Amino acid sequence: MSKLHRVFVYGTLKRGQPNHYLVTDRNNGEAEFQSEGSTVDAYPLVVASRYNVPYLLDAKGTGKRIYGEVYSLDDKMLNAMDVLEKHPDWYTRLEIPIDIGGQQLDCWTYIMLNYKQALLKSPMIDNYDSKSSMTGAYVLPGERSETSQEWREAVKDK
Numbered sequence: 001m002s003k004l005h006r007v008f009v010y011g012t013l014k015r016g017q018p019n020h021y022l023v024t025d026r027n028n029g030e031a032e033f034q035s036e037g038s039t040v041d042a043y044p045l046v047v048a049s050r051y052n053v054p055y056l057l058d059a060k061g062t063g064k065r066i067y068g069e070v071y072s073l074d075d076k077m078l079n080a081m082d083v084l085e086k087h088p089d090w091y092t093r094l095e096i097p098i099d100i101g102g103q104q105l106d107c108w109t110y111i112m113l114n115y116k117q118a119l120l121k122s123p124m125i126d127n128y129d130s131k132s133s134m135t136g137a138y139v140l141p142g143e144r145s146e147t148s149q150e151w152r153e154a155v156k157d158k
Contacts, residue, residue: 007107034069039065043064044119
């Protein structure tokens with residue numbers, strides 16, 4: 001087995017969320033749930049765009065501590081997540097400290113750099129759930145109109 005990577009997921013990759021299938025599909029590699037956890041630092045987690053996508057913004061110290069899940073992944077699964085998250089073009093995978101029952105572990109997570117500053121005025125949440133009335137209905141990547149860049153321009157600065 002290849003090197004294992006600890007990854008913190010906070011959005012659609014969590015258990016019970018729309019993209020969790022990626023984590024459970026062995027064709028994508030190996031993934032093992034380790035624990036629930038939260039960011040040590042506060043971050044803004046917002047749901048934005050017409051597709052209701054959760055974005056963890058690169059503004060450490062702003063927002064709330066974010067709750068999610070930690071997984072151990074092999075190289076193949078990490079690559080599959082990178083593809084879904086469009087790393088490094090859309091999200092950037094960075095290591096941040098995660099609190100797991102009082103113990104701090106550095107974990108990879110996907111963070112939005114170069115975002116529109118107006119997103120910081122959006123409601124901030126601490127625990128994403130695609131079924132919540134607060135977030136709106138998440139639209140899976142395969143169901144989006146990728147020909148329109150309008151939704152990307154609403155989120156990302158150049």
